[in-house]
Amino acid sequence: MAFEVRVGCFGVDILQGRTGVAYDWWSTTCMDICQAASKNYAYSWIACPQDEANHIRQCLCTDDQPSSRWLESDSACPYPYVVVDYLGPPAEWEWYYCFDFLSQGPANPFPVSSLPQCLSACAAYPNAYFLWEDREDHYTCACYQRGPPFTDYDCGVGKAMHYYHTPSPTDSAAVRRKQRAAEEAQKEMSRDFEICPAGFRACRVPEENQISYECIDTSSELESCGGCLFGEINASSQVVNTPSEVQGEGCTSLPGVLEHGVACHAGRCIAFACSDGYTLLEDTCVPVGNTGD
The missing domain is CATH 3.50.4 (Hepatocyte Growth Factor)
Structure with a gap:
């Protein structure tokens, strides 16, 4: 097959x-x-x-x-x-619907001429996004460690097709050179431009590369609600807030909340559905019998 x-x-x-x-x-x-x-x-x-x-x-x-x-x-x-x-496709990629980058802030995309070129460029990453820019065959690509925060089933022009795979471990010198080149390019861009638009924070991605980041709205992001969990990057590609200095939290990891029973609003986790053995008290899931009544 x-x-x-x-x-x-x-x-x-x-x-x-x-x-x-x-x-x-x-x-x-x-x-x-x-x-x-x-x-x-x-x-x-x-x-x-x-x-x-x-x-x-x-x-x-x-x-x-x-x-x-x-x-x-x-x-x-x-x-x-x-x-x-x-x-x-190279590296056994699989497709999983789409993601609207345009409504979520920039994703550090780069121009490509085809989907195969995008997937090859993202071989060292678990996620690739191929964006149909317009009706004139202009395409861009973005490589990411994390998958999208939500899936969009309404694909089309202006939406990024999401592809994922398990990257193979490699010590290839060519891969290391590409990563170093990408880091230097990111530093160069940071000298002249703010990393993220207003309302978004440059949250570090937890990996060996210390300056990899994603633009996140920490007022509504479920997995970084209220702050960047793994530190924040400034315009000079420096970590300005370490994990111990931020107040963010992953809402879906809170005790007792159901997977789809919590939201991040105004930088605060708001639970609305709890698992067995827990009950809802002031937007928080607490163990049954520990409500203070």
């Missing part, structure tokens, strides 16, 4: 008059067909509603990178849209 990642969902005009071969999706996949044909992209779609009832889809194998001109926002990609997958 071919290994692949989703590129996106596209309108039928992306076919530009080309036709595919019919296949029964219960017995094979378009990715398997295109892998056998040694092609890079698999275009799959349902030609008519009757075909869906009979498990019949159309498959077009090509080396043509899809254009953002025809990108659609529906991640379910129903009839009559075309699903496009990229075959043989």
Whole structure:
């Protein structure tokens, strides 16, 4: 079976008059067909509603990178849209819906010419974000240690496709050189620009690289509510607040709260649902029998 990642969902005009071969999706996949044909992209779609009832889809194998001109926002990609997958991604990446970077502050993106280039550049990181900038085939990429704080199922132009994998440990000198170059570039940018926009803080990512950070709104971020848990980075790429000096907390790690039973509001964890053995008291989960009544 071919290994692949989703590129996106596209309108039928992306076919530009080309036709595919019919296949029964219960017995094979378009990715398997295109892998056998040694092609890079698999275009799959349902030609008519009757075909869906009979498990019949159309498959077009090509080396043509899809254009953002025809990108659609529906991640379910129903009839009559075309699903496009990229075959043989480096480092066994997998796709998991989208994330709206534009509403969350900058993500230190860099320009790329294709999804494969983005995934290759992010090989040393567990998360990669491929952003369709516009309808003119401009793309950017961002590599991150952490996954997105929430998932957006409404993908499309202006949204970043989220990909994840388990990076392989490596002592490669080339990887180290790339990391050092990225650190120096980040330092250079910091001399002329503020790291994060108003309302966001540059929170350090806990890893060997001491100056890696993410722009976080600590007034509403569940895992860094009220402050940066692992220290904060200033415009000179220095840690200005160490973990022992901040008052932030991870709301989902608080005793007794359910996974989806807590929120961060105004820099404070607000619980609204507790697990068995705990009860809610003034926005906090406390052990039953310890309410002070």
